[in-house]
Amino acid sequence: MTTTLVSSAKREVRIGFDQPFCIIGERINPTGRKRLAEEMRSGDYSRVEADALAQIEAGAHMLDINAGIPLADEPRILAECIQLVQALTDVPLSIDSSIVAALESGLSVYQGKALVNSVTGEEERLELVLPLVKRYGAAVVAISNDETGISEDPDVRFSVAKKIVERAEDHGISRADVVVDPLVMPIGAINSAGCQVMEIVRRLREELKVNTTCGASNVSFGLPNRHGLNAAFLSMAIGAGMTSAITSPLHAETIQAVMGADVMMGHDPHCKRWMSRYRDPPTEGALTRERGRGGRARRRSV
């Protein structure tokens, strides 16, 4: 029963085989969000703040923080966002960057035990990121690709994951602190993408005994009714043993698919959480709330 413990100054969250599924809110990420990118670059973090609160209210257990804006001072912006979000909420954070200096800057201001997102199986990344993870006592997301790219062969992806887990142990990082991302490919392009993930997740759990995560919404890229497809994927991935996902909690179907799967896994004893959310369906009035400094209306879809 592997458990990955992450924390803020005041709260611990457990990602684990016998725990409810951990939703890591993906929204604080300027990739593909032009307005957010411009605001973050100019030091306006009002949307970051609103996104943090909305995701937690919708059911996120952790938040991913990404400040990847081209030509911007990512280490500074990432650290500022982390400090802001930690002042606002007490959920643990995932510090998300492909720039090692930004990861370090984020870790240096973070209060608690963060999840570093991410390291890959590439030799250079392993030797840059893992010492950092060890130094700050963090946990780390291990993405199962390497110098050769992303294999369509589940065996290859599994063995890349295995290499990262073993290298982490060489660096003194317990495998309980490595959360493997088996890589979710768009099923519109690769028909076997769903089966691949389920097979790798089962092996990661049974053979490597590690926790898992993924960028769930990638599976539905380019297809209609994405939330419906993401919901089916999430329930099935949880059934296969996945223990967390970086995804948007702002859709009723996502939360329902995850909470329903928690019930099915026996991770919601007496269906207590399910009943408390669904016994009295929210009225239409409760669906619209004022959010954020600017008083923007935000639809609360759960």
Next chain:
Amino acid sequence: MTTTLVSSAKREVRIGFDQPFCIIGERINPTGRKRLAEEMRSGDYSRVEADALAQIEAGAHMLDINAGIPLADEPRILAECIQLVQALTDVPLSIDSSIVAALESGLSVYQGKALVNSVTGEEERLELVLPLVKRYGAAVVAISNDETGISEDPDVRFSVAKKIVERAEDHGISRADVVVDPLVMPIGAINSAGCQVMEIVRRLREELKVNTTCGASNVSFGLPNRHGLNAAFLSMAIGAGMTSAITSPLHAETIQAVMGADVMMGHDPHCKRWMSRYRDPPTEGALTRERGRGGRARRRSV
């Protein structure tokens, strides 16, 4: 790759490991439907007709026909319903009764290869139902309980299923023609009900190599937001290898959970069926249709 072939006079349906999930519409069943029971007893089959058409339009691949009305002439009513539904549609039927004479009456008028619902592991049932299945060249649902009741131990339920499959072979019925129902218990009462089903289904598929079915909605008995919970269950059961279910297709969430799971299993090449259903979301006007002889409005929820 086990395939169970069922048919009407004009159409074949395959239940199988490499096939899209088979939805067997459960609505034509007077249990708990007082008005339907009264109508069926008095020979008014207008609701049976409407239910048949509505379920097929909503996405059912087969229909279950049950005429279990206390103190009524079940063999006659069941046969009449089957003839009526077969005159109206060409989907294959599941002939559903606990009375052997009713099964026989239904089989005697059925055109094609029916699914007999059901036999259990009880000695008397085995020796009454299996010869009938063999005589009419039908397929059969095998429910994994016996004289001792329904075990909470997945190993016991598996071994009851194994006994039925082997006994069917003794009667000359191929295991491809036995569709095992592992029995879905209400998860509000039994916290491990979901895990039990997924474990048994995996073993039935890998070890016994048989197709599977279940009364899916039983899992959510007594809980709020049943369709949401049923949806998560169905996606997960399909992920575990379940190949059909007796359930209501009249809920958008059920169809979405099944079709999404088909995509994830690689059973919807190029996501063609998913795209054709969801590319152009139905307009509000399309949701309400006139249905049935009496011109009753029926909400079409898919």
